[in-house]
């Protein structure tokens with residue numbers, strides 16, 4: 001069966017990925033010069049949490065966060081929540097609409113920034129194109145996201161961020177494809193910030209994925225992970241991570257503050273773990 005992100009939108013892994021996205025784009029847009037954003041696996045950009053598909057996982061993700069007292073929380077979490085709520089201002093506590101990564105990026109990017117949003121599924125790409133019809137900063141492409149890396153990078157802006165977020169229908173094949181994509185893109189665009197999402201089910205393939213990137217000589221590699229179950233447990237998805245190449249200055253500190261706060265909310269029984277660790281460089 002084809003992967004459908006509508007079933008997973010707003011789950012704990014989306015929350016972590018999107019807090020990382022907010023952190024990176026906030027730091028990147030803190031400087032004057034324009035940035036370019038490439039979303040290789042963008043999805044439809046807006047999800048209905050009220051539908052039967054999306055409700056169950058969101059209840060343990062974004063809805064848990066939306067129901068928590070976040071007043072003293074680190075800035076990226078508060079900014080993320082404020083942004084999610086802005087898509088559904090009528091529903092302060094029981095959110096119905098969840099923004100995907102393209103909408104989150106669009107809300108943070110400035111008029112002088114640009115982006116490209118790719119999805120290979122015609123239905124998803126059509127919804128994405130409809131969402132961004134009036135926004136001249138973005139191009140929407142119905143195409144293979146991995147191929148877009150070679151076709152669209154490096155951008156004329158020189159600075160920017162790539163989010164690589166494939167569905168991992170074949171986990172080991174996708175991990176291998178993502179590793180090759182990161183190595184190739186870092187060579188082609190050394191100044192670019194690269195972020196790749198990955199699921200954590202078993203610990204061993206993730207350790208191999210990290211080793212492959214370190215052995216390839218990538219200079220600045222940060223692993224950001226949050227698990228809600230112990231490694232190797234049979235829950236299915238025990239956690240997820242975002243591998244960052246060349247993260248912006250101070251974003252590691254932002255994430256070190258955000259991850260324990262997120263873990264306390266997303267794993268209320270204290271299960272699992274979090275980490276923000278340099279695998280190479282600093």
Ligand SMILES: C[S@@+](CC[C@H](N)C(=O)[O-])C[C@H]1O[C@@H](n2cnc3c(N)ncnc32)[C@H](O)[C@@H]1O
Nearest residue numbers: 005041042043100101119120121144145165167
């Ligand atoms: C995990 S979802 C994306 C979620 C989105 N990035 C977000 O955070 O809101 C993965 C998406 O990748 C799309 N997809 C699958 N294979 C692809 C490929 N080779 N190139 C581009 N998109 C692909 C799927 O249609 C799906 O919409």
